[in-house]
Amino acid sequence: MREFGIKPFSELTERIPDPHLLMRRGVIFGHRDFDVVLEAMLKGKKYAVMTGLMPSGRMHMGHKLVIDQLIWYQKRGAEIFLCVADLEAYSARDISFEESKRYAIEEYLANYIALGLDLGKCRVYFQSKNDSVKHLAYILAKEVNFSEMRAIYGFANESNIAHIFYPMIDAADILHPQLEEFCGPCPTVVPVGIDQDPHLRLARDVAARVQKQFNFIPPSSTYHRLIPGIKGGKMSSSRPESAIFLTDSVEDAKWKIENAFTGGRATAEEHRRLGGQPDICVIYALYVYQLIPDDEKLLEVRRACTSGEMVCGECKAMAMDLMSNFLRSHQAKLKGAREKAERIAEMI
Structure with a gap:
């Protein structure tokens, strides 16, 4: 990590008042220049958080990780910028703008509201409608050549121009909170998985190239581990069997948990004797990332x-109860949240 300028997040955890459980538990494992953001937070100065959503497919528990962080930052005075990446959905996945809008409202913005994010205090926008972002992207694009884009993203001669240009939209998304019409130059953090780091490095590089014109502060970033899929691998909307969706029925969620990969032994007798392996267990990951907020309970x-006192059947039963309680509560809030999301989307 260090060769790319990413430092262990654990170096900062003790300085953070009431750190989020994802910070405490090492799910957020790395950062680049987060100390700049933390300094602003501790001194009550202006800082921003930038993130985006891909409006394609249903929202699952993995997506929830970023929203949990946004809620934490919002309570600590951050200016939240939330981008609906409808230009990326169009250029990379051939999703129409109307379809993107429907996904954004029904699957994402409504769920964000139900989870507790105050969208009324966020700067929510669709890329296709944000002239500031598109104008900035064009200015930034002058600072980057095709050889650099090909080296970062692997573009080839057959790549279409919209796809090639899109990373400049992404860089503009990251940097535009610092335009004078918004926050002006200020510390800005982007919480991402490590797979998104090329976008952050590009944004930082072009920020330096236009420093005299805009006085941008290089954007900071934090890096979180991705919640594993039900059978291992990555939880993904494109593989419904791998994910627990926030709109899953309780019965479907229970079935997925019942069939999840665990760190259990081949037999109950062997498990009692050798103990389980929580570090490779999807059920335990659900506890770490989401279902058990109490650290002492998690350690128990x-x-x-690991002692073999609890076998996988008992552990899965507990996970089913916790997940069922969460889904029932969340989906009850979701009914009213969709109307709010519709109103917010119409005002953008």
Whole structure:
């Protein structure tokens, strides 16, 4: 990590008042220049958080990780910028703008509201409608040549121009909170998975190239681990069997948990004797990332697993109960949240 300028997040955790559980538990494992953002947070100065959503497919528990962080930042005075990446959905996935809007409202913005994010206090926008972002992208594009884009993203001669230009829209998304018409130059953090780091490096590079014109502060970033899929691998909307969606029925969620990959032994007897392996267990990952906010309770579950005191059937039953309670509560809030999301989207 360090060769790319990414430092361990654990170096900062003790300085953060009431850190988010994802910070405490090492799910957020790395950062680039987050200390700049933290300094602004601790001194009550202006800072921004920038993130985006891809309006394609249903929202699952993995997507929830970023929203949990946004809620935490919002409570600590951050200016939240939330981008609906409808230009990317169009250029990379051939999703129409109308379809993107429907996905954004029904699957994402409504769920964000139900989870507790105050969208009324966020700067929510669709890329296709944001002239500031598109104008900035064009200015930034003058600073980048095709050889650089090909080296970063692997573009080939057959790549279409919209796809090639899109990373400049992404860089503009990251940097535009610092335009004078918004926050002006200020610390800005983008919470991402490590797979998104090329976008952050490009944004930082072009920020330096236009420093005299805009006085941008290089954007900061934090890096979180991705929640594993039900059978291992990555949780993904494109593989419904891998994910627990926020709109899944309780019955479907229970079935997925029942069939999830665990760190259990071949037999109950062997499990009692050798203990389980929580670090490779999808059920335990759900506890770490989402279902058990109490650290002492989580450690007790881990101890019961590794000692063999708790077998996988008992652990799955507990996970089913916790997930069922979450889904029932969340989906009850979701009914009213969709109307709010519609109103917000119409005002953008």
